[in-house]
Amino acid sequence: MTALIVYCSCPDAATADAIATALVEERLAACVSALPGMRSTYRWQGQVEQAQEVLLLIKTSAPRLDALSARIRALHPYELPEVIAVEAAGGLAPYLQWVVEQSGSDE
Template sequence: MSDYCIALCTCPDRDTAEQIARTVVSEKLAACVNILPGITSVYAWQGEICCDNEVQLIFKTRHRDADKLFNRVLMLHPYDVPEWLLLDVADGGADYLKWIASSLS
């Protein structure tokens, strides 16, 4: 496992996504957050099949900051159970990884 990871989280709308992104970047919990609009999520929830328009957040962070990031997202997020998936970054551009580290300290 590397020092770096990507976290995924969906939001109900762009305003919520931007609020979360701006907060976690300003608090140095994520170096960068990409906001991808216009996704459609199909999922089972409380015995029903749901289909909703959502916004995808992609957080760039370090594994050691991921728990703090997740707890902060939970405080800001309107969903009872927000998506939270961590993907290990196997490798990356050395300068980009240094930039992530410097952005989080």
């Protein structure tokens, strides 16, 4: 099974904490790291915008990606939240296995 790292930017620490806690409690993610102090520049509705954000690095398994994405959309205040997944191409094998195990179903 494949481990993924999912990027999700949040408008503030409270939102980031709420999403991180929900994802881990619901076993959609094994671990979520919040990186404060990110400054984003982006185009939205024809305008160039800038915002201070908190970046979430969400560690999950590939089969949980669709459910994780849906949960982020339900919890996130942005109209179009960032949800970008990249495969963990390498790493410490026991850690990657832990990610897969901890982001498995509750069954």
